[in-house]
Amino acid sequence: xxxxxxxxxxxxxxxxxxxxxxxxxxxxxxxxxxxxxxxxxxxxxxxxxxxxxxxxxxxxxxxxxxxxxxxxxxxxxxxxxxxxxxxxxxxxxxxxxxxxxxxxxxxxxxxxxxxxxxxxxxxxxxxxxxxxxxxxxxxxxxxxxxxxxxxxxxxxxxxxxxxxxxxxxxxxxxxxxxxxxxxxxxxxxxxxxxxxxxxxxxxxxxxxxxxxxxxxxxxxxxxxxxxxxxxxxxxxxxxxxxxxxxxxxxxxxxxxxxxxxxxxxxxxxxxxxxxxxxxxxxxxxxxxxxxxxxxxxxxxxxxxxxxxxxxxxxxxxxxxxxxxxxxxxxxxxxxxxxxxxxxxxxxxxxxxxx
Ligand SMILES: *Cc1c(COP(=O)(O)O)cnc(C)c1O
Numbered sequence: 001x002x003x004x005x006x007x008x009x010x011x012x013x014x015x016x017x018x019x020x021x022x023x024x025x026x027x028x029x030x031x032x033x034x035x036x037x038x039x040x041x042x043x044x045x046x047x048x049x050x051x052x053x054x055x056x057x058x059x060x061x062x063x064x065x066x067x068x069x070x071x072x073x074x075x076x077x078x079x080x081x082x083x084x085x086x087x088x089x090x091x092x093x094x095x096x097x098x099x100x101x102x103x104x105x106x107x108x109x110x111x112x113x114x115x116x117x118x119x120x121x122x123x124x125x126x127x128x129x130x131x132x133x134x135x136x137x138x139x140x141x142x143x144x145x146x147x148x149x150x151x152x153x154x155x156x157x158x159x160x161x162x163x164x165x166x167x168x169x170x171x172x173x174x175x176x177x178x179x180x181x182x183x184x185x186x187x188x189x190x191x192x193x194x195x196x197x198x199x200x201x202x203x204x205x206x207x208x209x210x211x212x213x214x215x216x217x218x219x220x221x222x223x224x225x226x227x228x229x230x231x232x233x234x235x236x237x238x239x240x241x242x243x244x245x246x247x248x249x250x251x252x253x254x255x256x257x258x259x260x261x262x263x264x265x266x267x268x269x270x271x272x273x274x275x276x277x278x279x280x281x282x283x284x285x286x287x288x289x290x291x292x293x294x295x296x297x298x299x300x301x302x303x304x305x306x307x308x309x310x311x312x313x314x315x316x317x318x319x320x321x322x323x324x325x326x327x328x329x330x331x332x333x334x335x336x337x338x339x340x341x342x343x344x345x346x347x348x349x350x351x352x353x354x
Contacts, residue, residue: 008122015116018319027342029333030317031215032155032184032294036268036336038213038251039261045254046247058246060237065244068253069221073193078226081233082252084243086183086207086220091117092235093147093203093222097177098123103146107136109326111151111181130157134288138165142172151181153189156321156331158290160189170199177228179203186211186266187273188291193223200225210293211266212255217248269293273334279344283351288329298328301351310350316343 001010018031037043066077073079083089094117098104103124106114118125128140134157141148148169153160169178180192182204192204203224209215222232236243244252255262273295277287280297287297298304307330308320319331334340 012119013116015113019317021317024315026312027316027335027339029294029335029339029343030319030331032210032292032333033215034210034213034265034269034293035334035339036213036265038217039255039258041258041261042214042251042254045250047250050246050250054246056246058242058244058249060241062244062249065219065249065253065256068256069223072256072259073223075193075196075223076226078229079196079223080221081229081236082219082221082244082249083236084220084240084245084248085209085218086181086205087113088218088240088243089205089220089222089232090114090149090179090181091120092232092239093149093177093179093205094118094121094123095235095239096231097179097203098147104149105141105144105146106149107151107154109134109154109157109323110149111155111183114149130154134159136161136165138169141169145173145176147177147179149179149181151183152192153184153187153291155184155292156294156319156326156329157288157296158184158292158294159288160291163190163192163195166192166202167195167199170195170202174199174201177201177203179205181205183207183210184292184294186262187269187293196224200227203228208252208255211269212252212262213265214248214251214255217251219244219248219252268337269334272337272340275337276332276334276340276344279340280347283344283347294331294333296326296329296331298330299351301354304328304330307347307350311343311346314346314350316346318343 062082065082066080069080070077104118105126105128108127108129130136185191195202205222208219280287285297285299287295304320304327311318
C-alpha cells in the first residue's frame with residue numbers, strides 16, 4: 001500500500017472473487033458461470049453497426065434494455081434499473097438505503113460481497129446466523145429496523161427461502177427495505193418479483209451472469225416500485241451515468257427476448273444438477289438441497305480444503321471457503337454434462353486412492 005492510502009480505504013475488507021486462472025485450461029466449476037455460450041441472438045445483436053458506434057456514449061437511460069427486462073416480467077420500464085453486473089446494483093442499494101444510522105442486516109453465511117459493500121460505505125452491519133442446518137429463520141430479522149439483504153437462493157449453500165417468509169418480513173415493517181438478491185432464482189426457488197406491485201419496500205435484484213450466459217457482459221438489474229428505482233437512479237447518476245456499455249446493452253436486450261434459449265439452458269442445468277447430486281450421494285457425500293446452479297457438498301472422507309486442492313491438481317476448479325461452519329464443504333458449479341462426468345470420475349478416483 002502507498003503512503004497516500006486513506007485510513008478508511010486501508011480498513012476495507014475487499015471481496016475475493018473466485019479464481020480466473022489464465023495459465024491453463026481448467027474445468028471451471030468455481031464461479032457459477034453458465035457452461036453454455038450466449039444465445040445466437042445475442043451474438044447477432046453485437047453487430048458491426050453497433051461496434052461502429054463505440055465512439056458514442058451508451059444510452060444512460062438504458063431504455064431498450066429496461067424495456068426488454070420489463071417485457072419479460074410484465075413490469076413497466078420505471079420498475080427497472082440495469083447496472084454493470086448486479087454487484088453494481090447492489091452497491092447502489094447499499095448506498096441508497098442503508099446509511100444515516102439505519103444499518104444493514106444479512107446472514108452470517110451468504111454472498112461475501114454484502115460485507116465488502118457495507119464496509120465500503122461505512123455502514124453498520126449486523127450478521128444474523130443461519131440455523132444449524134443452514135436454513136434462514138425470518139423471525140430472526142423481524143425486529144431489525146434497518147435494511148435487510150437476503151440472497152434467495154442463498155450462496156454458497158444453494159438453499160432457498162419460501163416467498164411467504166419474505167412476505168412476512170415485508171409486512172412486519174413497511175418502513176424498512178428488504179432487498180432480495182435473486183442471482184440464482186431461475187434454477188429453482190420462488191421469485192419475489194410478483195410481489196413488487198403489492199410492496200413498495202421490496203427490491204429484487206437479479207443478474208444475467210448465472211442463468212443468461214452473460215457473466216463477462218456484466219449485466220444485473222433491480223426490480224421494484226418506481227420510487228425505489230428513482231432512488232437508485234440518484235446514486236447511479238452520482239457515480240456513473242453510462243454504467244452499461246453499448247455492447248452489453250444490446251446483448252442484454254437480446255438475451256431477455258430469447259426465452260426459448262433461456263428456458264432450455266436452465267432446464268439443462270437443473271437436469272445435470274439432479275444427476276450430479278445423485279452421483280455424489282452415491283460416493284457418500286452430503287449435498288445440501290440446491291435451488292441454484294451449484295451444489296454445496298461435503299464428504300466424511302476428505303476435508304473440503306484437501307478436495308479443492310486435489311481437484312485443482314487434476315485440472316478441475318471448485319470453490320472452497322476457509323470459513324467457520326462451512327470449511328468441510330466445497331461449492332461446485334453445475335457445468336455441462338461432460339464436465340460433471342469428469343468431476344464425478346475424478347472424485348471417485350481420489351476417494352479410491354485414500
Ligand atoms: C454472482 C452473484 C452476484 C453478482 O453477479 P454479477 O456478476 O455482479 O451480476 C450477486 N449476488 C449473488 C448472490 C451472486 O452469487
